[in-house]
Amino acid sequence: RQQAVTVGKERREAGTIGDDEEHPHVENEMMIDEEQPVLEAQTSKAVEERLLSKSEFPPIEPALSAGAVPLLVQFTWCLTNIAAGKPEETKALLPALPLLIAHLGELSAGAEQCSWAIGNVAGEGEDLRNVLLSQGALPPLARMIFPDKGSTVRTAAWALSNLIKGPESKAAAQLVGVDGMVDAILRLLKRSDEEIAMEIAWIVVYLSALSDIATSMLLKGCILQLLLLTFRIKFQKVHWCACKCLRSEHRVLKKEAAWVLSNIAAGSIEHKRMIHSTEAMPLLIGLLSTSPFDIRKEVAYVLGNLCVESAEGDTKRRIIQEHLVSIVSGGCLPGFINLVRSPDIEDARLGLQFIELVLRGMPSGEGSKLVEGEDGIDAMERLQFHESEELRVMANSLVDKYFGEDYGINE
Numbered sequence: 001r002q003q004a005v006t007v008g009k010e011r012r013e014a015g016t017i018g019d020d021e022e023h024p025h026v027e028n029e030m031m032i033d034e035e036q037p038v039l040e041a042q043t044s045k046a047v048e049e050r051l052l053s054k055s056e057f058p059p060i061e062p063a064l065s066a067g068a069v070p071l072l073v074q075f076t077w078c079l080t081n082i083a084a085g086k087p088e089e090t091k092a093l094l095p096a097l098p099l100l101i102a103h104l105g106e107l108s109a110g111a112e113q114c115s116w117a118i119g120n121v122a123g124e125g126e127d128l129r130n131v132l133l134s135q136g137a138l139p140p141l142a143r144m145i146f147p148d149k150g151s152t153v154r155t156a157a158w159a160l161s162n163l164i165k166g167p168e169s170k171a172a173a174q175l176v177g178v179d180g181m182v183d184a185i186l187r188l189l190k191r192s193d194e195e196i197a198m199e200i201a202w203i204v205v206y207l208s209a210l211s212d213i214a215t216s217m218l219l220k221g222c223i224l225q226l227l228l229l230t231f232r233i234k235f236q237k238v239h240w241c242a243c244k245c246l247r248s249e250h251r252v253l254k255k256e257a258a259w260v261l262s263n264i265a266a267g268s269i270e271h272k273r274m275i276h277s278t279e280a281m282p283l284l285i286g287l288l289s290t291s292p293f294d295i296r297k298e299v300a301y302v303l304g305n306l307c308v309e310s311a312e313g314d315t316k317r318r319i320i321q322e323h324l325v326s327i328v329s330g331g332c333l334p335g336f337i338n339l340v341r342s343p344d345i346e347d348a349r350l351g352l353q354f355i356e357l358v359l360r361g362m363p364s365g366e367g368s369k370l371v372e373g374e375d376g377i378d379a380m381e382r383l384q385f386h387e388s389e390e391l392r393v394m395a396n397s398l399v400d401k402y403f404g405e406d407y408g409i410n411e
Contacts, residue, residue: 080117090124097121097135104140112152115141119159129163133171138163142178145200150193157188157199161206169210176207176214186221201227239278246283251292258284258298265305269320272306276323281330288335293347300339300350303327307357319361328358333374340379340395345388352380352394359402368402377403 093100103114118137122129132138141163144156164171175181188200204223207214245257261280264271275281288299307324308317332354339351355376359367371377383395 080113080120087124090121090128093117093121094131097132097137101132101135101137101140104137104144111144112155115144115152115156115159119155119162122159122162126168129165129171132163133174138171138174139178142175142181145188146180146184150196153188154193154196154199157196157203161199161202164203164210165206166210172207172210172214175203176211176217182217182221185218186223186226189223189226239274239280243278243280243283246280246287251295254287254291255295255298258287258295258302262298262301262305265302266310269309272320272323275302276306276326281327285327285330285332285335288332289338293342293344296335296339297344297347297350300336300347300354303332303336304350304354304357307354307361319357321361321363324357324361325363328362328370333358333370333376337371337374337376337379340376341382345391348383348386348388348391349394352383352391352398355380356394356398359398372403 097118100114100117103111104118105111118132118141122132122137138160141156141160145153145160147153160175164175185200185204189197189204191197204218204227207218242257242261245253248254248257261275261284265275284299284302288296288303291299307320307327309320310317336351336354339347340355342348342351355371358371361367362370377399380395380399383391384399386392386395
């Protein structure tokens with residue numbers, strides 16, 4: 001889900017209504033050879049529909065006793081799967097949207113299924129989201145996460161996250177304005193149900209990305225502390241799984257584990273410290289020198305991110321010297337210098353960026369000696385005539401700044 005505008009849709013597996021013998025397909029006009037029970041069922045259904053739609057006092061209780069709700073759920077299930085289809089198939093549901101929205105306020109399985117269908121429609125695109133919002137889908141859908149009903153809450157939260165995502169902020173502002181919504185979000189994030197917490201977290205992502213008012217209200221509710229606490233608990237599981245994958249013989253598992261860690265390492269200083277203090281560090285440093293190029297690249301991102309604080313814009317990021325010294329002492333520098341020699345431009349850029357950190361951040365000017373000792377000067381000089389202007393400028397600037405005419409005079 002990128003920048004609160006990606007499209008996500010799910011298809012719910014439709015259950016089997018019954019055997020073909022119990023529910024035969026009947027054309028509207030071809031009823032001559034049908035068995036009597038089938039004809040009676042059709043007649044009964046037609047009478048029920050007429051009574052419920054035309055009568056001043058519709059016999060709702062008899063209809064419920066006759067099994068109307070299970071039929072409604074099955075019909076809505078069909079609509080849910082249609083909504084998960086191609087764009088033109090999803091748009092075919094436009095006439096049914098008011099009816100789906102009307103059922104959201106009910107405390108029944110039909111309401112949950114309607115929310116699933118609406119979530120699929122909302123996931124198709126901004127135009128359909130605007131239609132749902134204009135028809136009043138958001139308030140009843142939001143209220144569905146208030147009761148403590150597991151599957152209903154999860155489905156409604158997923159549908160809400162599809163409904164409020166960007167680029168417009170109007171829906172996010174409307175959602176956070178629903179009475180009790182912020183309290184419900186905080187309460188559900190604290191629950192032990194991971195699936196519900198995950199869907200609620202996506203709502204938080206979109207609210208914080210699209211509405212300053214929503215962000216302010218969530219911060220006042222101490223959501224930041226709650227998310228950090230949740231991350232600390234979950235990180236232990238993530239770390240254990242990531243280390244296991246890094247040790248695996250499967251190339252894809254190693255690469256994906258390194259990718260996950262690189263994303264975490266790009267976060268806050270606390271995230272960086274969590275990774276730096278784990279047994280993943282020697283594994284990552286070893287993989288930097290011994291793995292295929294695609295894994296080396298992901299590992300380089302992890303190690304590089306661990307050595308600098310996050311920064312916005314073009315600001316030069318402050319070095320976390322403790323991490324840098326530890327990682328360099330662990331033996332990673334040869335691996336980064338080998339990246340500089342790589343024909344891949346991104347690999348070479350990663351290598352140069354880390355060399356710059358070493359030259360700038362190692363204490364007592366030790367970085368220059370370390371880089372020279374690993375033939376880093378030769379690796380950078382090979383780039384002085386590279387086709388990439390970016391690499392040429394980076395390499396020549398580092399050589400001129402740290403290994404110029406005055407280099408080594410004091411010694």
